[in-house]
Amino acid sequence: MTKPRSRRGGGRPTIADVARKAGVGAITVSRALREPGRVSEDLRRQIQAAVAELGYVPDPNARALASARAEVFGVLVPSLTNNVFAEVVRGIYDSLSDSPFRIQLGNTHYSGLEEERLLQVFGPQRPAALIVAGIDQTPASRKLLENAGCPVVQVMETGPDPIDMMVGFSHLDGGRTATEHLIEMGYRRVGFIGARMDPRSQRRLAGYRTAMEKAGLFDPRLITTTPVPSSVSLGRELFRDALAKVPTLDGVFCNNDDIALGVLFECHRAAIHVPKTIGIVGFNDLDMMQVAFPSITSIRTHRYEIGRRAVAMALAAIAGGRPQERVVDLGFELKRRESTAR
């Protein structure tokens, strides 16, 4: 009666081994691990002892197959190196580190098609929740998310018509606030410089435009953008282009802090005084903004908190109680610094 045990498996103990050792049924071991409250004190202790002695660890794959639900959070971001998303992801990781949930991270490269592809890969795993960046999913992606059968949180932005839940802030308001600040400080020929120009950047630009038009200062030639990925060196180049185009430029609202830093360095290099000759405002408020010389005014966004909140909302939804507010606006903050202190 030698049972052909662990012919395939690596010989790791299974739930049956634990059950045998503890003198209980396998299902009771399963319950003791997942819903300890439903198992008597005595058995629970016996089972715990057996688990410890054998070094038993449940097989997540078997678990996922049997329960038709994997303890995995699927996370989709457009970039892994962009500090903004890295912070969101960090918030997600930190919030999930004590939970049984694993994380599967996908990089969409700012591509809707790639997002669709990744959702098709994530779906069959039956994740416990999905967190996706942005609110501009393709119709196909939207359908996939709606039919995912798990909580979905769109992060980084807020907007009408959430697929399920949302955490973020208004990029349009952010862009408007940044621009209004420049105007308030006396800048008149305020340019917009932006790289990548993903949907969020587009909305910041829309905010810029709103503010400029309201002040009667709008001029399309003040706008300099490119679809090229953002970088500090690109910021420098775009600023030179902008200045060549509009020599009277006296302020710039930058798409993000990298661009702003590039602008600052170019000003140093060309001996353009900041903030007297040119005022600079960035977006996101990376640590370096306050250290730069002169320090750079920026819109502080709460990336880490967005990640944490998204997880909290997803966990609440998994636990059954859909949270009251499905859309959470975490806002932003204008950090006034030397670069606009005329």
Place this chain on the structure above:
Amino acid sequence: MTKPRSRRGGGRPTIADVARKAGVGAITVSRALREPGRVSEDLRRQIQAAVAELGYVPDPNARALASARAEVFGVLVPSLTNNVFAEVVRGIYDSLSDSPFRIQLGNTHYSGLEEERLLQVFGPQRPAALIVAGIDQTPASRKLLENAGCPVVQVMETGPDPIDMMVGFSHLDGGRTATEHLIEMGYRRVGFIGARMDPRSQRRLAGYRTAMEKAGLFDPRLITTTPVPSSVSLGRELFRDALAKVPTLDGVFCNNDDIALGVLFECHRAAIHVPKTIGIVGFNDLDMMQVAFPSITSIRTHRYEIGRRAVAMALAAIAGGRPQERVVDLGFELKRRESTAR
């Protein structure tokens, strides 16, 4: 004879549905999907048609359970926001995006214990390969990696005694090269400024020390470090500390580029001339180094390439052929710039 189909599952088509529709056995469908070469042209076409018609996608959990091997790469890095690791991770993602492998990323927070914990979580999933940052695993982690039953690649550094494979470069040589460059350019009171001081930073410091001692310039008071996480603002503060301690300081080798940028900004603020009064060398050569004013000398490291190479080696090992060289040194490059051009 109504079969109680999909009582639990979400009603998604299974391999049996495909087999039925194609008029073949389930196992043949499985083969057609995994080893198309072993199935005849005819059946393959029929099966493909059935797959397409039903929209069948294999269940990765069932697959992992049955084959005792998940199509997952486990990746462990100490930080998600540090650009250096983000680049490595990006290389890994890009290399794996066309493969069937998913990625499970773990954040160790520079903690050996956390690394152990994560390896214990990753292990039971039976990943196809593991990629871990650094070569200073705890003995427990080392054992877990040795017994993981899959290829293991240690990245970011090279060293003796690989667990399995390694891709990286010598941080000691990097630190030495950076310091020698400063000495060569005529700097004498060359300081070392470092934050976080993880094992790699320690080795850069050792390289600094080697170079300074060889030149007869070593003085322990020239070293300023902290275990606090690195940032641009911290760089500024550490530089002020260093200068207060050693007013004759005429050069600094910085642990990384963030610190170097902080030093540069402080020099601007305090009207200290770079490179005349102070020479600055960074480490990693982020994009902004070449844009900074003055541009900052740095040690260029090949982070993205490390990620790509690690995946290539792991895939080769999975395919059966352990690569010739188990330890790959991708080296580094000294980028001479204005900050040390005396």
Place this chain on the structure above:
DNA sequence: GCTCGGGATGGTAGCGCTACCAATAAGGGC
């Protein structure tokens, strides 16, 4: 004392897939 409800425990039957082996057909060498 008897029935009933609810908590605790276990058995059975899969979840969807693949390893293993068997079976059959198709060629190749003598």
Place this chain on the structure above:
DNA sequence: GCCCTTATTGGTAGCGCTACCATCCCGAGC
């Protein structure tokens, strides 16, 4: 023409776990 190898296909039996349902026991209620 026969035997053996190779290629192709399928059946069976799990992989390790949990959903579902049955069973059992105890105390409460009448």
